[in-house]
Amino acid sequence: MFRLTSRTASVRASAMRVQPRHVHIQFAPTGQPWRxxxxxxxxxxxxxxxxxxxTxxxxxxVVDPRTSEAVIxxxxxxxxxxxxxxxxxxxDGLVSFVEHNGLKVIRILETHAHADHLTAAQYLKQELNGDVPVCIGQRIKQVQETFAPIYGLExxxxxxxxxxxxxxxxxFKLGSLSCHVLHLPGHTPDHVGFVIGKAVFAGDSIFNPDVGSARADFPGGNVETLYASMQRLLSLPGDYRLYVGHDYPQNRDQTCFSTVAEQRAKNRHVKEGTDATTFxxxxxxxxxxxxxPRLLHPSLQVNIRAGRLPPPDEHGRVFLRTPVKLDVKLE
Known part of the structure; x- marks a missing residue:
């Protein structure tokens, strides 16, 4: 099954002008999952x-096989x-996959306000008939309070x-399944994970064993609470799978999960026996x-808006701001 995409928006960041939004029609191939x-x-x-x-x-x-209900x-x-x-x-590949496989998306879930990619949550909501709720941890409001002044937002x-x-x-329910929300702060204060049976969607609160852990130096991040969040994940049953938010493979194929037992034995930063002080x-x-991060400023401006772009100016142009730090005075 093929579907028609609606548009590609062109945005220029910082002081560069935004190219006018234009409409074109193309066939969007169905996204092919890695696994x-x-x-x-x-x-x-x-x-x-x-x-x-x-990125x-x-x-x-994530699909309940009995009802075909799904979350993204x-x-x-x-x-x-x-x-x-x-x-x-x-x-568009995700939307095509959903449609091709007859899935009913009931929620779009964000683990946190990402600083390394722009979320497609609002676009997916629009493409999925506009009635799919976009969900995030309640502490996103703390992140918004931190970053709104940086970008001149009310x-x-x-x-x-x-x-x-x-x-x-x-x-909350996913068809016949139950999804449990875990607060996993440290990388960011709003970070949450989702536990559905033996599948745990951990976002950036832990990475694959040979990668280890995410940074904790963003505003509101905290190394001590990151360690505690990782320990919370490592306390889950050993056969649970921790699906990660990113992977940075070296000399191997990308992989999306490892078991709790594998993380306890091999995580390069917090394997079993690693004390808090050392980490x-x-x-x-x-x-x-x-x-x-390369996409820090555009990502945060969009992601604290749940995937919406900044409002256009009187000419219909959209701008993303980049704060500039000056060490010297320039006239």
Whole structure:
């Protein structure tokens, strides 16, 4: 089955002009998952995994095989900062996959406000008949309060940007399955994970064993709470699968999960026996020499709006702001 995409928007960041939005028609091929991970028991969903290579992001379509209800986790918009072009090819592939397989998406889930890719949540909501709620942890409001002044945004414009604000330990249904919300702060204060049977969607709260852990130096991040969140995940039963938000493979294929038992035995930063003091000092030293993520500013401006672009000016142009730090006075 093929579907018609509606548009590709072109955006120029910072001081560059935005190219006018234009409409074109193309056939969007059905997105092909990297893997299908079948349900292992009546409480665990079937998981389709999609790897977005430019940002090393895992996107998930999680399905109750008995009802064909689905959720989409951490979807990506395609953005080229050099040209300023924003497009929807990756997201259109997800929509086509949903339609081709007769799935009913009931929620779009964000693990946190990403600083390394733009979310496709709002676009997917639009393409999926406009009635699929976009959900995120309730502490997104803290992130919005932090970043709104940086980008000259009025906090009032961010009220109810998301459709659902998930509470700690909240539960909701995915067809016949139960989804449990875990608060996993540290990488960001709003970070949550989703536990559905033996499948755990951990976002950036832990990475595959040979990658280890995510940075914790963003505003509101905290190394101590990151360690505690990772320990919370490692305390789950050993056969649970931890599906990660990113993968950065070296000398191997990308992979989307490892079991809790594998993480306990092999995680390079927090394997069993690693004490908090050792991890915390290593993570702080490492974060101190890391550069800013390539898509930091465009990502946050869009993601704290649940995937909406900034409003256009009187000429219909959209701009993304880049704060500039000056060490010297320039006339």
């Amino acid at each position: 299908r991970h079948p349900s292992s028991d009546p409480e665990t969903p079937t998981v389709f995994t999609f790897y977005e290579k430019d 090393s992001t895992w996107q998930y379509i 986790i951490d979807p990506v918009l395609d953005y080229d900062p050099a040209s300023g072009v924003l497009s929807t090819a990756t997201a 906090l009032s414009s961010l009220e109810n940007a998301f459709d659902v604000y998930l509470g700690d330990n909240e539960e 915390i000092q290593w993570r702080k030293d490492r974060d101190a020499v890391l550069g800013a």
